[in-house]
Amino acid sequence: MRSATRSPGSPDTRSLPRSFYNRDTTQVAQELLGKLVVHVVRGVPRVGRIVETEAYLGPHDRAAHSCRGLTPRTAVMFGPAGHAYVYLVYGMHHCLNVVTEPEGHGAAVLIRALEPVRNLTGKTSGPGLLCRALGVDRRLNGADLLGARFYLADSGGEGFRIVKRPRVGVDYAGSWARRLLRFYIRGSAYISRP
């Protein structure tokens, strides 16, 4: 049994391979629903199930940070898929994104809400809140999500319907504000903004 032989906190065969991230961002954003986020803090795995995401498609997407081009802040977003893009917003909240598509594309998926699974304290229904619960901050910006302490994994649980809505907080983005690039699990009690 493989779980008996692997060391605690290391990604097992359920953890998502880089090929999962290295493809169409809208597709990845939807397939991330139901997956697990794992962050091991001082040997303790904090685990949440993703129930809400948003896709940010690239420099042509006026709501994406990468629309300002490659800057020190957005460099990770233009890097290879399967890395964490973590930034501070409004001076106090962190946001966790996963980089998608081939290197140079500049796309990512924002994780907006989690259903608590293990060792999470506090609310997880919002991008800033879930970062606080997971213990994610800018020190993890650029972290490889195929690492031993911070990774995403299959949960095994499927069988939900996906709701598609406009993204939150991007009213400034013109016609891009109306695109249905926010995805969440229908009926979840942990959505950030029902």
Place this chain on the structure above:
DNA sequence: CTCGGGATGCGT
């Protein structure tokens, strides 16, 4: 609805 709070990127 208001407002805190700090980094960023751009104009100067």
Place this chain on the structure above:
DNA sequence: CGCATCCCGAGG
């Protein structure tokens, strides 16, 4: 350098 702006959350 200044400063508008920002993928938010808590409180009224």
